[in-house]
Amino acid sequence: MPHPAPRPFSIAARGPLAGRITVPGDKSISHRALMLGALAVGTSRITGLLEGEDVLATAAALRGMGATIIREDDGAWVVDGVGVGGLLQPESALEMGNSGTSTRLLMGLVATHPITTTFTGDASLSKRPMGRVIEPLAQMGADITASPGGRLPLMVRGIAPAVRIDYRLPVASAQVKSAVLLAGLNTPGITRVIEPVPTRDHSERMLAGFGADLTVEETGGERIIAIRGEAELQPQQITVPGDPSSAAFWAVAASIVPESDIVIANVGLNPTRAGLFTVLRAMGADIEEIDRRTVGGEPVADLRVRHAALSAIEVPHDLAPSMIDEYPILFVAAALAEGRTVARGAEELRVKESDRIAVMATALRAAGARIEEFEDGLTIEGRGGAPLAGNAHAASHLDHRIAMAMTVAGLAAIAPITIDDIAPVATSYPAFFGTLDQLTGQA
Known part of the structure; x- marks a missing residue:
């Protein structure tokens, strides 16, 4: 691009x-509101959404996979979701622009859907390594082909049903944590992420708000986030x-x-x-x-x-x-x-x-x-x-x-x-x- x-x-x-x-x-909350709205069954309404290029890239990608996303005249965004497991094969590559958050979180979403998705981005994003997300998603069964160095462009061949995992984060990364939790939404059983160091918890808060069966425990100084898959998310009214x-x-x-x-x-x-x-x-x-x-x-x-x-x-x-x-x-x-x-x-x-x-x-x-x-x-x-x-x-x-x-x-x-x-x-x-x-x- x-x-x-x-x-x-x-x-x-x-x-x-x-x-x-x-x-x-908030950019982090805006991305997640669109994604979970797209996976809910019904209509979600989001006010205060960040209308920057990164978030708009997320909206465009979700539209390409079947969600209906409209900006109303009063500035609110309305999302009609396809349900967990309902994402469709996109007709073209998902263009992520400069958004690492869009890329890493959407990789998690598509990894446990039976679709093949290509991610592309601008010169800056194409230099950023995606290996830390590729590793756990591959453990869950997704087939991911990346450019040298684990970079974009890359292709994700999703799998359903995927394999649940218990994944300990090797580095403190809310994006990796979120990618695994989003992949876990459409995976039978309970997927767990272990955080040695706490990271931003917007995904946990919003997943719970949309009705996901999610628990957070602290054991031995670590946070263990567990999500039960094959969820049915409920539409929400979100103020960002x-x-x-x-x-x-x-x-x-x-x-x-x-x-x-x-x-x-x-x-x-x-x-x-x-x-x-x-x-x-x-x-x-x-x-x-x-x-x-x-x-x-x-x-x-x-x-x-x-x-x-x-x-x-x-x-x-x-x-x-x-x-x-x-x-x-x-x-x-x-x-x-x-x-x-x-x-x-x-x-x-x-x-x-x-x-x-x-x-x-x-x-x-x-x-x-x-x-x-x-x-x-x-x-x-x-x-x-x-x-x-x-x-x-x-x-x-x-x-x-x-x-x-x-x-x-x-x-x-x-x-x-x-x-x-x-x-x-x-x-x-x-x-x-x-x-x-x-x-x-x-x-």
């Missing part, structure tokens, strides 16, 4: 951020909370730009996703939760964030799974903090949309930060609140979070930082730059 023409963007300090904003619906990964950019921006004071409404604060806010508070950030509540089984609050002097910390390794997507923007916060921040234990960053450790190290060094790079993270000597020098170019490597993180860095830079391509931001946050203008008074 060809990538759109690059869209370079330059930004330097604009002054304080102010105002009340909303962020797009705001994505904490998207809110993270504004939380850091307000923290590092003097005199800033913003409110980010309706942010999902699932404890398996909220690690960055824990770390920012430990660094001295002024983040206040307003009207904490539960929406659709997920904890939600409005966040008021005001500028504060940040101090360096050593980021606890056990928080990595709950903030793995937020490390690029954490690196920016650390570059402006007082002292030496150590952010390690995050090897997973090497195989995201880009090598986020190397890419952020290069970009922040160019902007004037002092960085030491390790295999599993970075050590950053902060500037104690002094702005970055800027006058730098940053390569996004087709990675939406790199582009957004370096945009925020530009808000704390004397001279402009130029990002080579901001087009990938549309995969998760199409309105990002409009919100930037709103918060900085340039809308």
Whole structure:
């Protein structure tokens, strides 16, 4: 799939951020709501769905396998499902664009259906390894042929009935866990996933909400998630909370730009996703939760964030799974903090949309930060609140979070930082730059 023409963007300090904003619906929950709606018997209605390119790729793939998915005039999405086991043979390859989540979770769905499915993606996604998902699905009986290195394009020849497995995750990965649980939906017996380290639990919450027979136990410090197959899912009304990964950019921006004071409404604060806010508070950030509540089984609050002097910390390794997507923007916060921040234990960053450790190290060094790079993270000597020098170019490597993180860095830079391509931001946050203008008074 060809990538759109690059869209370079330059930004330097604009002054304080102010105002009340909303962020797009949670990407992880949006994917799962569409998938489980497509497997339910009946009509599900989803409000607050993220309408970024990644989620739209999931919707298109599910339509290609028989589900009816329509966006109504009021912005709600209606999904008429085909039932567990009812996915149809797609007429063409499923084009995943840049979405690793779509690819890995849908591989799990189709692996236990008697259909053959080809997955393709853009240049960035085609570099990302899929072996960690291929391994358990192959144990269940699926026949998967991948490109060299376990990469896309790949073909999944599903099997039904599949073989139930007990699978211990070799690495902390919510995507692998979710792929196995989704495959287990159409597998006779009980499929189990053992998690040595807890990961985001959106799949467990939503599967239970749709009526799956699912249990979660903790034994010996491990989580054991068990799902009984050949399920019949019930349609649901889903309200998607705001994505904490998207809110993270504004939380850091307000923290590092003097005199800033913003409110980010309706942010999902699932404890398996909220690690960055824990770390920012430990660094001295002024983040206040307003009207904490539960929406659709997920904890939600409005966040008021005001500028504060940040101090360096050593980021606890056990928080990595709950903030793995937020490390690029954490690196920016650390570059402006007082002292030496150590952010390690995050090897997973090497195989995201880009090598986020190397890419952020290069970009922040160019902007004037002092960085030491390790295999599993970075050590950053902060500037104690002094702005970055800027006058730098940053390569996004087709990675939406790199582009957004370096945009925020530009808000704390004397001279402009130029990002080579901001087009990938549309995969998760199409309105990002409009919100930037709103918060900085340039809308």
